[in-house]
Amino acid sequence: MCKKIGKVYLIPNLLGDSSLEVLPAQVENVVRQLTYFVVENEKSARKFIKRISPDKVQASLQIAVIDKHNHTTDLLSFLAPCFEGNDIGILSEAGCPGIADPGAEVVRVAHKKGIKVIPLIGPSSLLLAMMASGLNGQSFAFNGYLPIDKQERKRTIKSLERKALEGQAQLFIETPYRNMGLFNDLLDTLQLNLLLCIAADITLPTETILTYPIGQWRKTPIDLQKRPTIFIIGS
Numbered sequence: 001m002c003k004k005i006g007k008v009y010l011i012p013n014l015l016g017d018s019s020l021e022v023l024p025a026q027v028e029n030v031v032r033q034l035t036y037f038v039v040e041n042e043k044s045a046r047k048f049i050k051r052i053s054p055d056k057v058q059a060s061l062q063i064a065v066i067d068k069h070n071h072t073t074d075l076l077s078f079l080a081p082c083f084e085g086n087d088i089g090i091l092s093e094a095g096c097p098g099i100a101d102p103g104a105e106v107v108r109v110a111h112k113k114g115i116k117v118i119p120l121i122g123p124s125s126l127l128l129a130m131m132a133s134g135l136n137g138q139s140f141a142f143n144g145y146l147p148i149d150k151q152e153r154k155r156t157i158k159s160l161e162r163k164a165l166e167g168q169a170q171l172f173i174e175t176p177y178r179n180m181g182l183f184n185d186l187l188d189t190l191q192l193n194l195l196l197c198i199a200a201d202i203t204l205p206t207e208t209i210l211t212y213p214i215g216q217w218r219k220t221p222i223d224l225q226k227r228p229t230i231f232i233i234g235s
Contacts, residue, residue, distance in 0.1 A: 012122020
């Protein structure tokens with residue numbers, strides 16, 4: 001008789017201190033059923049689980065933490081409960097697991113070991129920004145963080161500009177406290193007619209999503225300091 005293998009659920013998180021209304025009921029139902037979780041930060045994960053399922057006994061939770069800076073971690077160990085017949089949930093710090101998120105490495109191992117992976121619907125800042133940008137949703141690429149070095153960053157921005165002018169929208173992010181530095185670099189480097197979408201605080205009460213040509217952005221004041229922001233350029 002074959003031993004039951006547990007499943008891996010990919011559990012979306014809120015994009016900041018937003019309302020639980022942005023999460024479908026399925027997420028709450030799955031969280032309520034699970035005991036084993038793989039997370040980036042135990043404290044914030046417990047806070048989210050308590051908020052979404054207040055009756056869940058915190059002491060019963062079995063939480064494993066992914067250290068995204070430690071590349072020697074035994075990823076298979078995160079999936080050990082599955083081989084004992086238990087389902088696990090991979091929970092992102094914000095948004096959807098596996099998208100710009102270290103949980104993707106655990107998911108890859110799950111596929112390799114034949115473990116069923118079930119993604120749950122939830123807010124993705126990248127897709128929500130792309131949806132609202134008005135830029136090319138048929139062809140786009142996420143580039144993560146741009147280089148910190150000034151000259152290298154300028155070369156990267158010009159390279160992304162070429163791709164954007166060829167028709168592929170280019171998405172990227174920055175550490176929130178450096179947002180204004182990146183924003184000013186974009187204004188100094190990009191062609192005046194290129195379109196730039198700024199999507200900040202997505203799903204929060206302070207949400208701002210605007211798409212203007214660079215020339216117009218040069219005359220438009222905006223404060224992005226310490227606000228989670230998606231930058232998109234396109235033509």
